[in-house]
Amino acid sequence: MRILHSLFTFAGLAILAFPxxxxxxxxxxxxxxxxxGFNFHVEFQLSNFVQDVVQQTALTDVTTDFGSITAFSxxxxxxxxxxxxxxxxxxxxIGIGPCWALVGPSVAGVTDSNNTPAFDxxxxxxxxxxxxxxxxxxxxxxxxxWTLLSMAAAGAGLLARRRRHASPDQSRRRLQI
Numbered sequence: 001m002r003i004l005h006s007l008f009t010f011a012g013l014a015i016l017a018f019p020x021x022x023x024x025x026x027x028x029x030x031x032x033x034x035x036x037g038f039n040f041h042v043e044f045q046l047s048n049f050v051q052d053v054v055q056q057t058a059l060t061d062v063t064t065d066f067g068s069i070t071a072f073s074x075x076x077x078x079x080x081x082x083x084x085x086x087x088x089x090x091x092x093x094i095g096i097g098p099c100w101a102l103v104g105p106s107v108a109g110v111t112d113s114n115n116t117p118a119f120d121x122x123x124x125x126x127x128x129x130x131x132x133x134x135x136x137x138x139x140x141x142x143x144x145x146w147t148l149l150s151m152a153a154a155g156a157g158l159l160a161r162r163r164r165h166a167s168p169d170q171s172r173r174r175l176q177i
Contacts, residue, residue, distance in 0.1 A: 027122075029053065030133040031074060031100065038109060040064040040102070042072050049134070051120055052079040052097070067106045074100040074132070076119030081110060100130065 027049050032041045043061035046053070052075045062069050071083040075097030082093035085103040092101040092108040098116040102109050117125035117132055125132045 025049075026137040028133075028135045028137055029074070030131075030135075031072070032131045033100075033111075033115075033129055035111075035115070035129040038066065040066070040069065042069060042102070044072070045137075049121065049136070051076045054081075055083060064104075064107075067104050069102050069104045069107070071104075072100070072102045074116070076117070076125070076132070083108075083110075098127075 025048055027046045028043065029046065030041070030043050033039065041061070041063040042059055044053075044056050044059050046056075052073075054073050056072045056074075057070065059069065059072060070085045070088070073081040073083045075081050077097055079097050080093065080095040081097060081099040081101035082091065083101040083103045084091040085105065085108075088103070088105045090103045090105075090108040092103050092110040094101060094110045094112055096113070098113045098118045100111055100116055111130065115128040116130050117127035119125045119132055119134060122134045122136050125134075
């Protein structure tokens with residue numbers, strides 16, 4: 001019983017030592033277009049969900065059949081899209097969404113609501129040749145949760161060990177109480 005009391009005291013101190021931290025949201029956007037002659041797949045991450053992504057240049061994965069992409073914009077609502085590559089002097093824009101726009105050194109492209117799905121949160125959305133997948137990657141347990149889980153597992157293991165190694169005399173005394 002004394003070990004169990006010490007274990008719970010230690011678990012309480014461990015929780016205090018690892019204060020709850022604010023979870024950092026990470027939203028993964030994956031956009032794929034399969035229109036003939038204009039195939040691309042773009043991935044990027046944002047710290048919060050936005051329906052209108054404007055001039056995204058930090059792209060984590062880009063695959064195209066027409067060259068590189070330097071800026072990408074997408075709107076799942078009625079906002080417009082525009083993308084500008086200052087270095088190449090190219091731009092693409094459209095005034096109303098849903099839409100996407102992209103630019104690169106040798107390409108500028110845009111599409112309207114006829115080919116772009118509307119979206120307002122996480123999920124998979126498809127229309128014509130465009131698919132948008134939005135995922136919240138923030139389901140990682142905090143350090144305090146891991147500590148508490150580890151302490152509980154250690155406590156259960158100690159109790160099982162103590163019962164297994166108890167002498168027959170101690171077992172009888174426990175029953176009489």
